[in-house]
Amino acid sequence: MGKYYTLLNLLILVVLSSNAQMKSYNQSIKVPPPVCYGSGKIEKAQIPPPADFLLKSAGAAKADIIVDYKGFTAEAKEAFAYAVGIWETVIESDIPIRMEANWRSDLGANVLGSCGPETYYKNFEDAPFKDRYYPVAIAEKIAGRELNGASRYDMVANFSSKNDWYFGTDMNCPDTLYDFVSVVLHEIGHGLGFTGFFFIDAQESVGSYGYYEFGDASSFDLLVEQGLTNSKQLVNTSFFDNASVELLSALQSQSLYANSPIAIERNKGSKPKLYAPEFFDDGSSVYHLNDASYPNGNENSLMTHAVGLAESIHDPGPITRGIMDDIGWRNIFIRFPQVKDIEELQPLLFSGWFESDYGVKAGTPKVIYSLDEFESHSDTLDLVDTQGNGTYAVTLVPANGTEKVSYYIEVVDTMNRTRREPALAPTEFYTIHVGTDTEKPVIAHDEIDYFLSIDGEQQLVADISDNLGIDTAYVQFFVNGEAANTFALSRDYDDRYIGTFPFDMNTIKDGDEISYAIYATDGAGNPNSSRLPVVADEYFSFKVEEIFDAVSYYSNDFNQATPDFIISDFDIYTAQRFDDGALHSEHPYLAPLIDNEDLNFTTFLKRPIVIQQDGTMNFDEVVLVEPGGGLSNYGDSDFYDYVIVEGSKDFGETWYPLADGYDSSDQSIWLTNYNSGIDGQDSGTRGSAEWFFPRTITLTDNDYFVAGDTILIQFRLYSDPYATGWGWAIDNLEIQRPVSADITLLFSGEIKVYPNPFTDNITISISAIQQESQIQVDVYNAVGQKIYATTQQGAIGQYSDDINLSGYGNGMFLIKVSQNGQTVLTKKLIKN
Structure with missing residues (x-):
């Protein structure tokens, strides 16, 4: 459950993360979450919740943490929700934070729980620092939008079901139990970002850091320094080479601190000390506060590495709050439009505003500029809010002969945090050029798919x-x-x-x-x-696409063009190795080939469906998309590409799953054929009609839709950053088949014809799920002559028929199955 792995281990994880994963780093290094240990000692303490929580009204929460409980008892859920409510008054985000919580019996000796971000993002909109990774919950808060999608968790936690817990919320934990609220608070802290990428390579005896690649650092890692005075930042390679003995020594120095301006301010001017024992503690070192500095009973003891018996800590504490703020939960944004080039010398106006959770420190907003790209000299202009409305401005009058002006913006907030734009200034900066302009405008645009x-x-x-x-x-x-x-x-x-x-x-x-x-x-x-x-x-x-009138029943065999579907990412045609038309995704589908990027390919039925009680939709499909790793399930971070059927009650504004997504591992024949075609990171296996399998989805078997709802139905293929395959084919769609004598009730997926190719005999097998009335089976030779026919009245349950064609020569035959005079299935057969 910890972070103890070698460089060789990392490479093995990269290569072997799944049968399909031969890609670079996207499925790569799973960053193990920090763990919380039970000390086994009685360390009785009572730290009450924050005042904001105690005084909060029903609408006072500043964030929404949604927990998916797996295996928890009712009393454990109640205590868990209490801890969640505390964090919801501490952090602030407009984006829901989704959490998976697992009640497990295999966490190891003395391990009370573990938790970490589901994934990390860098270089998203408004990211405070370039090329640095932020836990997904922070990244979504800053970007103001979902980044990993509503179907994925933002953090994943595990808690020991074998532990002796106190589930009360009154802090009266007895000496023989561990306070569950305290441990949940602790683990959520890690999931919200109190963690990072430092580890040791025991085989090589070096310290290192990395996520996708060596050298990647989290926003927490940027704070970590060795030494209280003359401190050295651990990710600064002028002090410590990555994968070095020197870095290992620092990680085990017992002298690591968090250079967090807000935590320092709240800690009476002192840097918070981090847990860095002389032997690197797997799952605990670096990403906890030092136990000796913040012992039980201290208001900052929640995020120390071990919890004691009877220790009830229901407040993250001022130091933890400060560190959380500095890793991205509270920020400074510089909103200054970049000054454009000029053709002739003229005054240059720098004007904009700042967005700061703590306000701007008076006298600190500045424009720092240079005429030689900061090679040897720079000057400073003070930005002034002359109108008192939050807009800061200053004008620079370039001297005659000026050919270019390089600059950056700097500001300090009231918590003494300095920010610059560009963030890495003066290494990076903006430059205004003077002279005749011959550059054409650059236009970027995502083509419109369709207009509803x-x-x-x-x-x-x-x-x-x-x-x-x-x-x-x-x-x-x-x-x-x-x-x-x-x-x-x-x-x-x-x-x-x-x-x-x-x-x-x-x-x-x-x-x-x-x-x-x-x-x-x-x-x-x-x-x-x-x-x-x-x-x-x-x-x-x-x-232009129109939404048609709602219906209760719909069917389509896709053997001819239809206006019923949005044809953008999907199309209807007869593909190679298929006998007739089907609804096809792009073959092969694309991947963005960029870390943390993804693609979604969709089509939806333009005829809304009025859901009937226990109504079902049935279709045949072939799914050749990248399978997930190991025993992953839909929603896990290592559940890679997938297909999913979704519904919408608001004409496509929001979509919800009708059933869980799935991939090639759903059927062994899909998985086997996908894997057999892997070349490099992609699978070149092409789909075949022989691999069609039926699927049935009950439209009300989910948490979103009930009988009487009118919904649009969408098919979506999700593609993660790298490996791809052939894609998805859908045929013989039938939604809410009515029970009526004049409508075909038999579904093509209930019919099997085998073997194919055959020698003398073929078998037709029908698994009829209800009284099917008259079933007709006809066989034709290559020139269209009917050579076999049989009729079955009232077929129900298992029906089969062996057809002997030994008296006919080799070649192609056609079998047709009909019900009540309507064709249900036609299939080509080859006799050898």
Whole structure:
């Protein structure tokens, strides 16, 4: 459960994380979570919850931590929820924090619990430092959006079911028990970011750090220093090489501290001491506070490495709160638009504002600039809020002959935290060039997939940047290739430009095709212009899609074109190695090939379904997508690519699973064929009609939908950053089959024909789930002559028939199964 592994172990984890994983680092190093030990000693203490929690009203929580309990008793859940409520008043986030909590019996001797972030992100929107990893809950709080998706946890915790627990919330824990609330508080602290990537390589006797690659560091790791005075940052390679004896010595020095400005402020000016015993303690070193410095009864003792019997600590403490703030829970954002290039010398206005959880320290906002890219000299300008409205500005008048001005912004908040923009200044900085401009605007745009007419309007978003600045931006578009129209794009913020297609909703209809191109011109004396797409006679295009009237029953064998599905990421056609039409994802599907990025490929049925009590949907499918690692399940971080069927009650605004996602490991024949085609990191195995398997989903067998709901149904293929495969094929879709004599009740997935190829005999087997009325089986030769026919009345349960074709020559045959005169299945057979 700890962090004790070797460099060789890391490489093995990278290569062997799953049969499909031959990729670089994406599925790589699972960062083991810190653990909490029971000391076995009676260390009676009572630290009450924070005042914010004790005084909070029902709506006072500043965050929403959603826990998925697995195996917990009712009283354990109640105590757990109490601890969650405390953290919800300490941290603040607009994004729900999802947590998996497991009640386990295999955590090892004296281990009370463990917890860590499910994943980490770097270089997301507003990330405080470049190329540094932030636990997902922090990254989502800063970015203001879901990063790993609503289907994945943000932290995963385990708690010992064999331990002797006190589940009360009154802090009256007896001397023979461990206080459960205290341990849950402790572990959630780790899951929220009180952890990182330091470890030791016992084989090589060196200390190191890394996540995807050696040298990666977490936001917590940036705080860790050796020594109280003349301190040395552990991730600063001018002091410590990664994978070095010197770093190992520091990790075991008993002299590690957190250079956390807010924690220092709250600790009377002293750096908090971290747990760094003389022998590296697997799962405990670095990512706990020092026990001797903060013993039982101390207000900062929650995050020490061991919990004592009868020790009730219901407050994270001021030091832990300060460290949490500095690893990303409270921030400073510098909102200054980058000053553009100029063609002629003129005053340069630096203007913007700061967003700080603790406010801006008076006199600290500055522009620091240089005329030689900070090679030898720099000067400082004070930014002043002259209007008293939070907008800081200063003007620089460049001297004659100035060719460029390099600069960065600096500010200090009231907790003495310094931030710069760019964050790594002065190593990185912005430069304003002076002179004639010949650079064209750069246009970036994600092509519109489709327009749902029910939305009423279609917005276009583009990122348009230019070193000098944009003068005009607009869109030219056509409806079904006729009548050119234009509309302007307006700057929203930074380089983001938006506009809305001026469609006449009275005339636009399902299936109409819209083609368009984006144009931009800069503000140069001799203007420079750009177009996207770049080729003059090429256009982006999308179709108008209408949501049709709701139905209770739907079926489609995909043997002909249909307007019923959004055809964007999926298409309907007869693929190679298939006998007839099906709904296909892209083959092979794509992967972003960038750490922490992913892709989703979707299509949905445009006919809403009115859910009936215990209504089901049935379809045949072939799934060849990257399988997860080991015994992973849907929702686990090592459950890689998957397919899933989802529903929406709000016309696609939000989607919820009708059933859990699944991958190639769902059927052994899929997994075997996927793995047999692996070359490098991808599988080249192509799908085949022989690998169709039926699937049944009960529409009300989930937590989101009930009988009477009207929903859209979506098929989604999720692709993680790297390995890919052939994809997904769906056929013979039937939703809520009615029980009626004049409608086919038999489902193609209930029919098996084997072997194929065959020698003399074939067997047809039908697993009829209800009274199926008349079933007709016909066999045709290669020229279309019927050579065999049989009829079965009232088939139910298991029906089978052996058909002898020994009297016919080798070649191709066709078998057709019908019910009540309607064809249910046709299949090609080969006789050898």
